[in-house]
Amino acid sequence: MAVYTELAAETLEAFLGTYDIGTLVSFHGIAEGVENSNFLLRTTEGDFILTLFERRVNAAELPWFLGLMQHLAGRGLNCPLPVSDRSGTALRSLADRPAAITTFLPGVSATQLDAKLCLELGKVLARLHIAGEGYDAVRPNALSPAAWGPLLESCGESGDALSPGLTAEVRKALQNVEAAWPVPDALPRGQIHADLFPDNVFFQNGQVSGLIDFYFACTDFLAYDLAICLNAWCFRDEKTFEPSFAAAIIQGYESIRPLNDTEKAALPTLCQGAAIRFLLTRLYDWINTPADALVTRKDPLAYLRRLRHFQSVSHV
Numbered sequence: 001m002a003v004y005t006e007l008a009a010e011t012l013e014a015f016l017g018t019y020d021i022g023t024l025v026s027f028h029g030i031a032e033g034v035e036n037s038n039f040l041l042r043t044t045e046g047d048f049i050l051t052l053f054e055r056r057v058n059a060a061e062l063p064w065f066l067g068l069m070q071h072l073a074g075r076g077l078n079c080p081l082p083v084s085d086r087s088g089t090a091l092r093s094l095a096d097r098p099a100a101i102t103t104f105l106p107g108v109s110a111t112q113l114d115a116k117l118c119l120e121l122g123k124v125l126a127r128l129h130i131a132g133e134g135y136d137a138v139r140p141n142a143l144s145p146a147a148w149g150p151l152l153e154s155c156g157e158s159g160d161a162l163s164p165g166l167t168a169e170v171r172k173a174l175q176n177v178e179a180a181w182p183v184p185d186a187l188p189r190g191q192i193h194a195d196l197f198p199d200n201v202f203f204q205n206g207q208v209s210g211l212i213d214f215y216f217a218c219t220d221f222l223a224y225d226l227a228i229c230l231n232a233w234c235f236r237d238e239k240t241f242e243p244s245f246a247a248a249i250i251q252g253y254e255s256i257r258p259l260n261d262t263e264k265a266a267l268p269t270l271c272q273g274a275a276i277r278f279l280l281t282r283l284y285d286w287i288n289t290p291a292d293a294l295v296t297r298k299d300p301l302a303y304l305r306r307l308r309h310f311q312s313v314s315h316v
């Protein structure tokens with residue numbers, strides 16, 4: 001996450017006074033990430049994460065996200081558990097933004113990926129999909145193919161300044177992916193994370209210790225979540241596809257939840273779609289991020305390279 005909103009210690013102390021999680025010892029903004037403002041809070045009771053929801057998050061949907069995390073944590077998945085205040089409310093308001101405190105998870109995200117970590121990632125992704133069963137509220141994917149065209153057009157020709165011809169290339173790729181995209185009931189659906197990048201997975205001693213950042217989660221094809229991971233985890237130096245990583249993710253996933261033939265056949269299309277989704281949100285952010293935000297913009301072109309890779313394969 002990033003820090004778009006600054007907080008004064010007195011504001012935070014008063015806010016914490018409405019919870020039973022101790023008094024403030026220290027806090028600091030967390031620079032990682034791009035979506036919301038996050039703070040690490042140290043209280044006399046332990047460490048917590050405070051999130052102020054900023055941009056792409058629709059406040060009306062926050063109860064769905066917090067409810068999903070409660071559901072998943074209740075089914076044994078190591079994800080942040082929303083903390084309620086003394087009145088039993090987890091979704092609050094602070095600095096004119098929706099705000100929530102969650103539990104802090106141990107572990108660190110991997111800086112150097114390898115096949116073993118990818119295997120563990122595949123397993124935990126399948127566990128997440130199974131743990132999501134029984135959470136019946138539906139959240140349509142706000143960043144599904146229907147959103148990509150308008151997002152691309154909203155960027156105008158800005159992409160061409162980054163890479164000449166980018167806009168036309170992505171427009172064409174989008175048409176092809178839209179034509180090949182599975183119809184809604186063609187593949188198994190459920191609750192997906194939809195942003196399970198390496199920075200959102202914590203490890204301890206080679207095992208997954210926590211998954212964070214559920215604010216893109218939605219109800220969609222389970223295999224699309226796998227496609228997102230194949231994009232995010234399988235390119236060395238953000239450039240070169242690493243087949244052994246992809247094989248390990250799929251092997252780990254299938255050790256918990258086997259894919260059916262239709263899902264396997266759809267993977268190249270789903271992977272191209274996932275590449276387009278992250279290319280476009282990164283491009284949009286590249287153009288629209290405030291200059292004074294404590295946030296690192298991410299490279300859209302890393303996903304143009306992924307898109308081209310997945311266009312060139314007949315199976316993943």
Ligand SMILES: Nc1ncnc2c1ncn2[C@@H]1O[C@H](COP(=O)(O)OP(=O)(O)OP(=O)(O)O)[C@@H](O)[C@H]1O
Pocket residue numbers: 001002030032033034035036037038049080102103104105106195197199200212213214215
């Ligand atoms: N529950 C948690 N336990 C421990 N650390 C956390 C937790 N939640 C967030 N963090 C820390 O905050 C950082 C940013 O969080 P997160 O990835 O959720 O932000 P974001 O802005 O939504 O990012 P992204 O760009 O991945 O969408 C993480 O890398 C991690 O260091």
Ligand SMILES: N[C@@H](CCO)C(=O)O
Pocket residue numbers: 034035195197278281282298
């Ligand atoms: N994980 C995303 C940012 C959040 O959508 C990216 O790397 O582009």
